[in-house]
Amino acid sequence: MSDPPTPSPRDRRWPRSVYGIGSEPDPRFSFANERTFLAWIRTGLGFLAAGVAIATVASFTDQLRLEVRLAAILLILCGMGCAVDGITRWIRNERAMRLGEPLHSSPLILVLTIGVVLVALVAFVVVSYA
Numbered sequence: 299m300s301d302p303p304t305p306s307p308r309d310r311r312w313p314r315s316v317y318g319i320g321s322e323p324d325p326r327f328s329f330a331n332e333r334t335f336l337a338w339i340r341t342g343l344g345f346l347a348a349g350v351a352i353a354t355v356a357s358f359t360d361q362l363r364l365e366v367r368l369a370a371i372l373l374i375l376c377g378m379g380c381a382v383d384g385i386t387r388w389i390r391n392e393r394a395m396r397l398g399e400p401l402h403s404s405p406l407i408l409v410l411t412i413g414v415v416l417v418a419l420v421a422f423v424v425v426s427y428a
Contacts, residue, residue, distance in 0.1 A: 316389055320396030331391050338384030342377040349373030369420040376413045379406055 311317040353370040356362040383406040390402045 313389070316392045316396070319393060320398070323392075323395040327395055328392065331388055331395070334391075335384050335388040338380050338387065342380030342384065345373050345377030345380060347377075349377065363424075365420050365424055369417045369424075372413050372417050372420075376410055379409065379413075 349370040349372070352366060352373065353362065356366045356370075383404055387402065387404055393399075394401050
């Protein structure tokens with residue numbers, strides 16, 4: 299009786315839709331892709347924390363008006379977008395590196411910029427008329 303074949307590291311890694319295709323890229327590129335993913339997650343957590351902080355501080359002063367809620371909601375949505383886009387970008391770029399394709403860009407960069415500008419405008423209005 300022989301032992302069953304040991305699965306290769308490639309067969310054990312998840313998600314298989316990423317690791318099961320193409321050839322292994324230089325590990326430095328995969329590590330850089332991972333660090334970029336973690337940066338998106340950190341940015342998302344920052345947006346979430348800012349949104350929750352604005353809503354919490356405003357609720358302590360009974361000033362949780364519509365514009366403050368809007369700013370908090372925009373920041374929380376930006377945080378959610380960063381998390382979703384972070385994993386999506388990681389998957390798409392890892393697959394592209396394995397297949398020798400160009401890396402993908404993200405439209406979320408423009409969306410986040412617009413979101414931050416809108417929150418800044420709301421903050422400007424709130425501070426100006428407070």
